[in-house]
Every structure is written in C-alpha cells, then in structure tokens.
Amino acid sequence: MMPNPEWADDVKAESDAHTEAENAPEDDLTGKLFTPGGSFFLHAPETPPALWGSDGDVLWAEGESLILAGPQGVGKTTIAHQLIRARLGLQDSVLGLPVQAGKRALMLLMDRPAQARRAGHRIYGKDDEEYLNEHLVIWQGPPPYDLAKRPEILAAMCEKAGADTVLVDSIKDGAIGISADEVGAGYNRARQKALAEGVQVLENHHTKKAGNNGSEPNTLADVYGSTWITAGSGSVIMLWGEAGDPIVSFRHLKQPMNEVGPFQLLHDHPSGLTTVRHSVDLIDMARIKGVHGLTTTDAASAMFETKKPTAAEKERVRRRLGQLVDKGLLSRRDPENPGDPARWYPAHPGFRQQEAS
Numbered sequence: 292m293m294p295n296p297e298w299a300d301d302v303k304a305e306s307d308a309h310t311e312a313e314n315a316p317e318d319d320l321t322g323k324l325f326t327p328g329g330s331f332f333l334h335a336p337e338t339p340p341a342l343w344g345s346d347g348d349v350l351w352a353e354g355e356s357l358i359l360a361g362p363q364g365v366g367k368t369t370i371a372h373q374l375i376r377a378r379l380g381l382q383d384s385v386l387g388l389p390v391q392a393g394k395r396a397l398m399l400l401m402d403r404p405a406q407a408r409r410a411g412h413r414i415y416g417k418d419d420e421e422y423l424n425e426h427l428v429i430w431q432g433p434p435p436y437d438l439a440k441r442p443e444i445l446a447a448m449c450e451k452a453g454a455d456t457v458l459v460d461s462i463k464d465g466a467i468g469i470s471a472d473e474v475g476a477g478y479n480r481a482r483q484k485a486l487a488e489g490v491q492v493l494e495n496h497h498t499k500k501a502g503n504n505g506s507e508p509n510t511l512a513d514v515y516g517s518t519w520i521t522a523g524s525g526s527v528i529m530l531w532g533e534a535g536d537p538i539v540s541f542r543h544l545k546q547p548m549n550e551v552g553p554f555q556l557l558h559d560h561p562s563g564l565t566t567v568r569h570s571v572d573l574i575d576m577a578r579i580k581g582v583h584g585l586t587t588t589d590a591a592s593a594m595f596e597t598k599k600p601t602a603a604e605k606e607r608v609r610r611r612l613g614q615l616v617d618k619g620l621l622s623r624r625d626p627e628n629p630g631d632p633a634r635w636y637p638a639h640p641g642f643r644q645q646e647a648s
C-alpha cells in the first residue's frame with residue numbers, strides 16, 4: 292500500500308481546531324448561523340442546482356450528498372470514478388447527463404483500495420499524471436478516527452486536502468456499526484458538516500442481501516444500515532446485478548427533483564466506462580401506440596418491466612407523462628367514459644388525425 296499524503300499527520304490538529312470552534316462561546320457562533328427568512332425561502336431556485344444532471348433530471352444536487360448503493364461488484368466504484376473524473380474537468384458527462392466541474396477531489400478509498408486503484412487505472416489511464424497529482428488526492432484505508440465518533444474529521448480532511456469534492460468509499464468503513472441509529476446519526480452529522488463547508492459529498496454504500504422474497508431491492512429500506520444514512524442524503528441510486536455482470540439495473544430511489552430512469556447500464560470493463568444500455572422512451576412509445584394512445588399502465592409496465600405495475604409505479608409514470616406535457620412534448624386526452632384511462636399522444640398538431648386517415 293502506498294503511503295497516505297504528508298498532510299495526513301496534520302488532520303488531527305485540523306480536527307481539533309474544528310472541535311475548538313464548536314466549543315467556543317455561544318456569542319461567537321450563533322450570529323453566523325442566522326439567515327433572514329424571506330431571503331432564505333423566497334429566493335430558493337425552482338430547480339436544485341445540479342452537479343450531475345440537467346433541468347429537473349438531477350441525480351446529484353449541489354449541497355446534498357449522493358449515495359451509490361448496491362452489492363459488491365456491480366460498478367459503484369466504476370461510476371464514482373467517472374463522476375470524480377468529470378468533477379476534475381476531464382469529461383463532460385456520465386450516463387449521458389452533464390456533470391459540473393469542480394476544482395480538487397479527495398477520494399477516501401477505505402474499502403479494498405487495491406481494487407479501486409485497478410478500476411481507476413482503467414479510467415484515468417490516458418490522463419496527464421501531473422494534472423491528476425495537482426487535482427486529485429487519495430487516502431487509503433480507514434480514516435484517522437471513526438467519522439461517527441468524530442464528526443468534524445471528514446470536513447477537516449477535506450480542508451487539509453484542499454478538496455471541494457469527496458468520495459467516501461464506503462460508508463461502512465468510515466463509521467463502524469452503521470446499522471445502529473446512534474452511529475448513523477453521527478455519520479450523518481459528519482456528512483452535513485462537510486456539506487456546510489462547501490464540500491460536495493459522493494458516497495458508496497451497500498445493500499441488504501436482497502429485497503422482499505429475494506427480489507431485486509427497490510426501496511430505501513433495502514439500503515443497509517441506519518435510516519439516518521438515507522434520510523440525510525439528497526439522492527440515492529440503487530445498482531443491482533451479479534458481481535462482475537456487464538449489465539446492471541439502475542433505479543433512482545430518492546430524488547432531489549425528478550426521478551431519473553429506471554434503466555439498464557452497460558459496464559465496459561476494459562475501458563472502465565459505463566453507458567445506458569436500455570431506457571424507456573415515453574414519447575416514442577406514444578408515437579408507436581398511434582391513434583390508441585399511451586396509458587399509464589402501458590408505460591409503467593414497460594418502464595418497470597412488470598405485467599402488473601403497482602399503484603405507486605403508475606403514479607410515478609403519470610408524473611413523468613405530466614412533465615412531458617408541460618414541456619410540450621406530449622398531449623393528454625381525458626376519457627369520455629368513466630372508468631376508462633387517460634391517454635397520451637405526441638404533441639405535434641394533427642397527429643391523431645394523420646394517423647386515423
């Protein structure tokens with residue numbers, strides 16, 4: 292294992308400085324925490340500023356953490372590397388969605404750093420070494436202190452590294468006993484401190500072995516550990532498949548705004564790059580349905596790959612269809628008879644008349 296950066300020995304002093312600041316007299320701190328209510332609420336952006344995403348399709352929002360959850364070997368670290376590479380300004384997008392560039396990143400490679408190193412070699416292999424040395428810092432192995440017991444450590448490490456982005460790989464290795472609510476709350480405090488300092492937080496995490504009855508996990512309850520792990524995060528993505536599979540599923544379980552996906556991902560292991568292999572195009576489905584129109588049941592069955600979509604799945608699709616109507620891409624026709632479903636059609640003028648003639 293290569294040595295950690297020279298500044299590693301100074302992290303405790305940096306952490307102690309944070310602790311000393313927290314223990315300062317109340318008059319020294321409380322004034323810094325107040326914001327006028329009108330300015331705070333009335334000037335909030337309608338769409339969260341996206342680190343990863345565009346318009347309302349936000350996978351990682353500024354000032355909120357993103358969790359990539361999944362079992363071993365499904366590509367969490369591979370996607371995390373691509374996001375960090377984009378934050379370094381070395382690529383524009385990940386999975387077809389733009390990524391906002393940052394300045395400098397810290398990667399806490401605590402879970403199998405040798406494996407993460409090999410994955411990184413595939414992804415950064417053609418990049419300039421001097422540029423990477425200047426903009427990317429690696430920490431190998433456990434942090435100097437448990438992040439849940441010393442919540443100020445994460446922010447202190449980022450400050451010492453000069454990083455505006457941090458990858459925590461993975462949460463369970465930064466805080467021991469993450470299934471306990473006390474530990475989960477402590478880790479969430481560490482995460483929130485880093486975010487408050489202006490650091491953008493990306494986290495790899497694990498799932499329970501499977502969902503209900505051994506099925507693919509598709510709820511926040513399927514993410515391993517205390518509820519405070521997901522409760523404190525702005526966005527949660529679930530990856531699922533067998534270890535080493537080139538094709539895995541992608542579900543956006545918790546969203547800053549719109550739900551993105553679900554779809555299938557294709558990992559190109561030799562290059563270390565990931566692309567969207569399959570996603571449901573609702574506009575194309577409406578076009579194919581022609582004069583019959585697209586129903587929420589049809590759309591949900593295709594999107595969630597099931598013959599019997601749940602009421603929740605159909606409602607999620609209904610919201611997605613409504614967003615396309617608002618953008619002028621689809622039009623909605625309400626039923627003439629009670630009990631019949633609403634139907635959606637491509638929005639360009641005369642479509643139904645052309646199809647019918």
